[in-house]
Amino acid sequence: MSSHPDQAAIRAAAHRIAPYIRRTPLLRLAGGDLGLPQDIVLKLELLQASGSFKPRGAFNRMLSRELPQAGVIAASGGNHGAAVAYAARALGVRAEIFVPEITGPAKRARIEAYGARLVVGGEAYDAARQASEARAAETGALQVHAYDQPEVLAGQGTVAMELQADAPGLTHVLVATGGGGLIGGMAAWYAGSGVGVVSVEPEGCPTLATALREGRPVPAPVGGLAADSLGARQVGALMFAVARDHVAKAVLVPDAAIRAAQRLLWEAARLVAEPGGATALAALLCGAWVPPAGAQVGVLVCGGNCDPGSVAG
Known part of the structure; x- marks a missing residue:
């Protein structure tokens, strides 16, 4: 396997892990229900075995x-x-x-x-x-590293393989970033496809944004609401090689927007997402990323391991 995955490695991973994981569903939500100008497609990885894409x-x-x-x-x-x-x-x-x-x-x-x-x-x-x-x-x-091993990136890339098969018309995909295994694998799958992969990080954990600014993985602050899932000190070297070339944009969102996204997922769809799981949606809610005209947007809801009362109470 190459130092970072290509589509062949991701397909092989999908075949290898198929007996053990769930093919998670999509949920299409009307923009009007969310206060957004366009409809969106949610990929529900919070329904994956163990409660996240991992x-x-x-x-x-x-x-x-x-x-x-x-x-x-x-x-x-x-x-x-x-x-x-x-x-x-x-x-x-x-x-x-x-x-x-x-x-x-x-x-x-x-x-x-x-x-x-x-x-x-x-x-x-x-x-x-x-x-x-x-x-x-x-x-x-x-x-088994959380994000900086080729096999791990290839496995996470299977999320994008499924998403492209089930929602082939997407023009942009929003993904929360911590250490970068998920977005690294997904960007590797979408490379050259014309789909814009957008990284969303909490302001308190600007790991990829810092690396892109500095031109290499470097230590970044760790703090805020989603630090338990997105609080890697720096992004992995393998994912950075992918992100530098294939992540269209990296944006930051405040904790208030993450909390608002958690509440909205609950109110609109009865989904209990942890803060990290709601971070990608937060970029749309607070305007950190504004879709271009005609965009078809997919959003990863990547985890749901939290006390339900913290969201639904």
Whole structure:
């Protein structure tokens, strides 16, 4: 496999992981119901196994090689950890998941419910990542990175493969960005297609926007409402090579817009999206990205691992 995925690698990933993941549905919403000038198409990855898109990359990484007796190890703000734990249980191997202190109770509980050993420590994701790497060196467990491995990017790219098949008329796709595995895989699939892939990040976690400004992945601030899922310290090198050439635009949204998007998804569709899962929609609501005339817009709702009462209460 090349250093970052192409369509052939993504198709192979789709075939490999098909027995283990869900082909998530689309929901078409009228713009009038959302206070928007155009209709939109939502890709509901919050309905994916374990509550986010993450099992796609986790399964592809784990099914691409022989798994060691020590099992697998991962660091995560929560969603990737749940996905790795879910995949490990499905494949009959042990999993050890490192999360930072900011990871919420719902995500911690889900990881443990899938049978993984949970280790909590460090203020943010980067500290958990360093601890997991040290532990992997001790045990020989396979590291399943949250976003910076070719197999992970190819697995996440299967979201775009499905979306293009089910909504072939889209001109733009909005994707929330943290470490960049999802948007990196999706941009790789859409490369050369004419579809504009738009990155949306919280103002408190401007990871890709900072990297694009500096011309390389560099550390960025981590904070705000969606930091548990979008709070990588810097984007992955593999995704940056894709994003630099194939992400049409990178925009930032305030926490207030993310919260408004969560509420709107609940009111309009009874969808409970976590803050990171609602971030892409927030760009439309607050005007951080304005669709050009005639645009057909798809929006990724990428995760739903939160306390339902925090959205629906």
